[in-house]
Amino acid sequence: DAGVTQSPTHLIKTRGQHVTLRCSPISGHKSVSWYQQVLGQGPQFIFQYYEKEERGRGNFPDRFSARQFPNYSSELNVNALLLGDSALYLCASSLGGDNTEAFFGQGTRLTVV
């Protein structure tokens, strides 16, 4: 079975642009969470979606938004990119909404110039 897949793997954007990152969870998993990991830090929680509804939101500005589709895949959108948005964006998949065991995709490395 395929694990969590994310696309693209790398991305370079300029300040002010917007970006869409995509994630496909493990087959059968209904929960997708998004994390931002800047260099030298641990991943920081951005959003969780379960059964297409937002279940949790971290301390990120409204420029960050996400959604989950009927097939449980998810998109993370970031508007008005700032240099500080440069990071590894990780998607984690879990079976239920309670995050008992989370499996991560390989991440999308976003560079904002």
Added chain:
Amino acid sequence: RKEVEQDPGPFNVPEGATVAFNCTYSNSASQSFFWYRQDCRKEPKLLMSVYSSGNEDGRFTAQLNRASQYISLLIRDSKLSDSATYLCVVRAWEDSSYKLIFGSGTRLLVRP
């Protein structure tokens, strides 16, 4: 204060050494505890869950002290392949959802 705190290291040890990592967490409502391993420029991967009674998986032993809000990971007989960053993670109910809260990681370098 960070919710999950770890010594950033790096810990530089010879092959065969025993090394211990510590972690403290501030949310007393934390319910589950984990150690993840992250290789350079890769995604975190679950190393082991941590139980109150302590648990062992081969060369790895994890301990949890709920009263002190303290988690540890012991690696015996270190291998070169153990070189990685080790992330302490707690699962806590916050703002109406379960969240995984990560420490900043402890970097381990095992030298020949």
